[in-house]
Amino acid sequence: MSKIKDAFNGKKVFIPFITCGFPTLETTAACVREMVKNGAGIIELGIPFSDPTAEGVVIQEANLESLKAGVTTEKVFDLVKDLRRDVEIPLIFMTYANVIFAYGAEKFISTCAEIGIDGIILPDLPFEEKNEFLPLCRKYGVDLISMIAPTSENRIAMIAKEAEGFLYVVSSLGVTGTRTEITTDLAPIIKTVRENTNVPCAIGFGISTPEQAKKMFALADGAIVGSAIIKILKKYGENSAPYVGEFVKEFCR
Amino acid sequence: MKGRFGIYGGQYIPETLMNAVIELENAYENFKNDKDFNSELEKLFNEYAGRPSLLYFAEKMTKDSGGAKIYLKREDLNHTGSHKINNVLGQALLAKKMGKTRLIAETGAGQHGVATATAAALFNMECVIFMGEEDTKRQALNVYRMKLLGAEVIPVKSGTATLKDAVSEAMREWTRRISDTHYCLGSVMGPHPFPQIVRDFQAVISREIKSQILKLENRLPDAVIACVGGGSNAIGSFWHFIDDKDVRLIGCEAAGRGIDTFETAAAINTGRVGIFHGMKSYFCQDKFGGIAPVYSISAGLDYPGIGPEHAHLNDIKRAEYVPITDEEAVRAFEYLAKTEGIIPAIESAHAVAFAQKIAPEMSADKIIVITISGRGDKDCAAIAKYRGVNIDE
Numbered sequence: 139m140s141k142i143k144d145a146f147n148g149k150k151v152f153i154p155f156i157t158c159g160f161p162t163l164e165t166t167a168a169c170v171r172e173m174v175k176n177g178a179g180i181i182e183l184g185i186p187f188s189d190p191t192a193e194g195v196v197i198q199e200a201n202l203e204s205l206k207a208g209v210t211t212e213k214v215f216d217l218v219k220d221l222r223r224d225v226e227i228p229l230i231f232m233t234y235a236n237v238i239f240a241y242g243a244e245k246f247i248s249t250c251a252e253i254g255i256d257g258i259i260l261p262d263l264p265f266e267e268k269n270e271f272l273p274l275c276r277k278y279g280v281d282l283i284s285m286i287a288p289t290s291e292n293r294i295a296m297i298a299k300e301a302e303g304f305l306y307v308v309s310s311l312g313v314t315g316t317r318t319e320i321t322t323d324l325a326p327i328i329k330t331v332r333e334n335t336n337v338p339c340a341i342g343f344g345i346s347t348p349e350q351a352k353k354m355f356a357l358a359d360g361a362i363v364g365s366a367i368i369k370i371l372k373k374y375g376e377n378s379a380p381y382v383g384e385f386v387k388e389f390c391r
Numbered sequence: 392m393k394g395r396f397g398i399y400g401g402q403y404i405p406e407t408l409m410n411a412v413i414e415l416e417n418a419y420e421n422f423k424n425d426k427d428f429n430s431e432l433e434k435l436f437n438e439y440a441g442r443p444s445l446l447y448f449a450e451k452m453t454k455d456s457g458g459a460k461i462y463l464k465r466e467d468l469n470h471t472g473s474h475k476i477n478n479v480l481g482q483a484l485l486a487k488k489m490g491k492t493r494l495i496a497e498t499g500a501g502q503h504g505v506a507t508a509t510a511a512a513l514f515n516m517e518c519v520i521f522m523g524e525e526d527t528k529r530q531a532l533n534v535y536r537m538k539l540l541g542a543e544v545i546p547v548k549s550g551t552a553t554l555k556d557a558v559s560e561a562m563r564e565w566t567r568r569i570s571d572t573h574y575c576l577g578s579v580m581g582p583h584p585f586p587q588i589v590r591d592f593q594a595v596i597s598r599e600i601k602s603q604i605l606k607l608e609n610r611l612p613d614a615v616i617a618c619v620g621g622g623s624n625a626i627g628s629f630w631h632f633i634d635d636k637d638v639r640l641i642g643c644e645a646a647g648r649g650i651d652t653f654e655t656a657a658a659i660n661t662g663r664v665g666i667f668h669g670m671k672s673y674f675c676q677d678k679f680g681g682i683a684p685v686y687s688i689s690a691g692l693d694y695p696g697i698g699p700e701h702a703h704l705n706d707i708k709r710a711e712y713v714p715i716t717d718e719e720a721v722r723a724f725e726y727l728a729k730t731e732g733i734i735p736a737i738e739s740a741h742a743v744a745f746a747q748k749i750a751p752e753m754s755a756d757k758i759i760v761i762t763i764s765g766r767g768d769k770d771c772a773a774i775a776k777y778r779g780v781n782i783d784e
Contacts, residue, residue, distance in 0.1 A: 188681035189550060189667065191559045192405050192566075198549055211679045235403055235666040240680025262403045262666070270666075287407035289569060297406075308407060312567035 141256045142180060142228045142281050142303035146338035150355040151179030152389045153340055154382075155232060155364035156371070157200035158183050159209030163217050165376050169367075172383030174225055177390025180304075181225075182259065182362065185214050185233035192261035194315025196365040196372070211241050218253045228256040230283065230303075235262050238271060247274040257281035257303045265297050286331065286339075287311075288322040298334035305331055305339040307358060315365045317344035320353075328357050348388045363389065394583025397706060399699035402582040404669045407566045415573075416584040418489045423591065428488065435480045436595065439513070440470045442477075444596075446603035446760070451730050452750075459613065459753035461746060464600050464762045466624060467735060473765030474596060474624040475506035479575060481592030483510035486573035493517040493568075496575040497561040499526055499554035499620070500691035500738070501533025502765055503577030508542035510575075518542035521560045523553035526690050533769060551684045554620075554694045558668055578621025579698035582669030586698050593627025600760055601631050608758060614639040614749070617762040618741040619712065620656070620692035622701045624764035629710060639711070642701060643741040645687035646714035656685035658697040659705050659712040667695075672702040688717040688777060691738040691765075715741040721777055723747060724767060736765035737774065 145151055154173050158166050166183075173181055186204040190197060218229060231250065238246045238260070250258065258280060263270060268282060275282040281303030286294055288311055298305060307327060309320045324341065331339050340360030345351055347366075354361040370385055371378045394400050402412060422428040436442040445465040453461045466474035486494060494511045495518075498504030504520040511518030520537050524546040527534050537544050550556040558581075565574045579586045579593070597615070604612055615632055617625035619642035632638040644657035655661055658673040665674040667682055675683035675695040687693045697712075704710035720737055723744035728734045735743060739762065746761045753759070767774075775782045 189555065189559055191562050191668070194563075195549070202550070205681060234680075236674075236676070236680040236682070238680075239666050240663075240676060240678070261405050262669075264402060264404060264406050264409050266402050266409070285406045287405070287409075289407050289410050291410060293406075293409060311407060311569065313563050 140281050140303050142230070143338060145179050145228050146304065146359045151340065151360035152177060152351065152386065153180045153182055153360050153362040154178050154367055154386055155182040155184060155362060156367060157186055157197060157204055158214045158217055159186060159204035159207060160200040160368065160371055161203060161375050162207065163209065163213060165371065165378055167217060167220055168379035169382040170221055170225065172379045173386045174227055176383045176387040178227065178386055179360065180228045180230060182230050182232045183214070183218070185211055185231055185237050187234040187237050190234060192313055194313040194365060196368050197314050200368045200371070211237060215249055215253055218255060222254040229254065230257040230259060231255055232259040235260050235270065243271055243274055247271065247278050247280055250280050251278035255280060257283050259283040259306060261285065265293065286327065288327070294327060294330040295334045298331045301335050301337040303337065304360065305335065305337055306362070307331070307339050307341045309341050309343045309345065314343055316346035320344050320350065324357055348391070351389050361389070396700040396703035399670065399672050399702040400583055400586060401671050402669060403666050403671065404582045405566055411565065411569045412582055412584065414489070418485060419584055419588050422485060422488055428484065432481055432484055435484065436477070440476045440480060441468060442595065443599045444468050446600060446607065449731050452727070455730060456747065456750035458751040458755065459757035459759045460755070461750055462604065462612070462758065462760045463733065464596060464628065464760055466596060467739070467763045467766035471506045471509050472768070473502040473506065473736065474593060474627060475503045475577060476509070477595055477627065478577065478589045478592040478623060479503070479506040479510045482573065482575045482588065483514050483516065486575070487514050489573065491571055491573040493572040494575045495519045495521070495561055495564055495572055496577060497521050497554065497557035498577065499557065499693055500689070500769060501526070501530040501537070502691060504542070504544070505533055505536050505540070507575050508537040508540035511542060512540045519564070520544045521547050521557040521564065523557050524548050525552045526554065529690055529773065530769060554690065555682060578623040579626045579700060580621040580668060580670060580696060586670070586700055589623050590626045590630060590700060593623050594630040596624065596627035596762060597629060597631035600628065604758070604760065611635055611638055612758040612760045613753065614641060614759045616641045616643065616742045616746050616759060618643045618692060618738045618764060619697060619701060620645065620694045620738065621696070622698040624762055626698060626700055628762040633709060640704070640709065641745060642710055642712045643715045643745045644712055645689055645692035645741060646716045647686045647688070649716055650714045654686040656687040656693050656695065657714045658695060659702070660714045662695070670699045672699045673697050688720065688773065689737040689741070691736070692741065713745055715744045719744040721774055724770070724774060733763065734767035735763045736767045737770040739764045
């Protein structure tokens with residue numbers, strides 16, 4: 139049974155995202171612990187990549203800053219090992235296919251299982267290409283999270299039927315980044331998802347306020363927030379943890 | 392497997408774009424053998440782009456090399472000055488049939504951007520070109536040309552602010568606005584079906600070479616040489632010779648300051664297999680899969696990857712990929728100008744440089760075809776600077 143799926147267990151789950159190593163790995167660790175303390179149900183840890191094509195400017199810059207500071211896949215693994223001394227909620231990696239491919243898929247995914255990573259999200263691995271990593275994810279018991287977009291239409295059922303952990307529903311066209319308004323009619327998308335799977339679904343992209351999240355909670359099982367958190371890290375740098383904690387608290391009331 | 396060349400290719404893109412590439416694939420499957428579509432495209436090729444392009448016997452270069460007979464496939468004589476127009480006219484026509492009203496594209500040196508802006512003007516389509524900010528400075532004239540043609544040019548500041556970032560930004564823009572927009576990708580790269588579509592539209596180059604050389608020499612060439620960045624002029628030059636096993640196919644990669652330095656863009660010679668920009672192929676990258684900030688004097692070859700079909704042709708040893716340095720390319724650029732009165736694009740000069748290496752070793756009854764993918768006017772300022780000459784544009 140998936141630990142990720144369990145985390146939903148009848149409640150709404152807030153899923154914050156953070157780019158590992160921005161601005162330092164110590165900051166990331168402190169922020170993650172604050173997120174846990176303030177009610178996050180699952181945490182998405184971004185492994186920085188040189189060319190994050192699905193990200194808006196805010197997370198792009200965080201990726202590059204982190205790489206510039208010398209963060210590598212191995213250092214992120216060490217971060218997770220440290221977090222797992224006390225953090226029990228599901229942790230998910232969010233990165234790009236080449237980060238896993240370059241490390242060696244089996245070595246990467248088996249390490250994930252070993253250090254306590256529960257799932258992987260890869261925005262550049264659509265349904266058609268998931269066999270690149272799925273057999274290894276199954277072998278080591280790591281959920282490969284699938285995504286659904288506003289343009290998925292006739293693909294929703296196919297993707298939902300094979301979903302594991304939770305389904306990441308992309309709220310809007312375009313890349314990650316805060317939006318003042320989410321205009322996609324998500325209800326019919328969620329309805330189709332529900333008809334095809336009992337795997338929980340969480341909505342992400344563009345969510346930055348508790349009010350927006352509340353609307354998403356009404357529709358789905360979880361809400362994902364990324365860029366708004368990275369903005370806090372941009373503002374407060376190495377002192378971000380308490381501010382991130384406060385921010386997360388607002389969403390988990 | 393669909394969209395694969397051996398293990399290479401695929402569709403490694405965000406879910407948001409999947410229906411767009413499927414729609415494109417269906418449209419292409421529908422039109423590629425359509426008589427009306429093809430006659431319309433041929434008319435554009437012949438009456439607008441100026442095809443067929445000449446296959447020119449480079450007599451002076453041949454004599455000077457003292458070996459194989461050298462022919463130049465003159466894609467530089469096409470309208471807009473390069474082979475890029477072949478692909479762009481095909482894709483713009485396809486986009487129009489699909490009901491799209493807006494073209495977006497990436498560009499490095501500006502050749503593909505100019506070609507796309509040209510087709511957009513011709514077809515009354517809106518046009519937005521993404522160009523690395525560095526490249527907008529290196530190629531200011533082409534930026535002006537695109538604007539003159541009615542396109543909006545967006546300087547890309549992210550990452551290294553060069554071609555790879557322009558591709559990333561064009562992909563991001565496509566995820567923002569899909570319904571009325573076609574992404575007119577400029578090379579045989581990206582997710583399926585682009586490598587196949589672009590190859591098919593560029594295959595006109597080898598189709599013409601074949602019939603022209605048969606008419607002139609009554610035999611096939613011994614070697615076909617082209618420069619490779621993403622690899623569209625090369626695959627176009629190779630395609631109709633792939634089954635002719637006696638024809639050597641040679642792609643010239645940009646070695647920049649040398650393949651033993653970090654300042655290179657030679658994906659096959661210095662890269663490893665990876666997944667990026669929608670495809671599995673060879674990429675210049677670091678140990679952890681970070682895409683390398685590549686370098687070449689040629690903005691058009693300044694890309695960290697290579698098209699997936701080239702990766703496959705390399706692995707099965709049907710084509711060879713050789714590195715050519717900035718210095719070798721610049722010398723070949725100057726050489727062709729002085730010897731034949733033809734100023735090639737600095738990209739194409741990479742192919743000329745390799746021909747200069749092998750022609751003297753080949754006997755006089757052998758034949759080499761070099762594809763001159765574009766003309767070199769755009770490069771004069773950069774080459775002058777390389778030689779320490781300051782000229783006012």
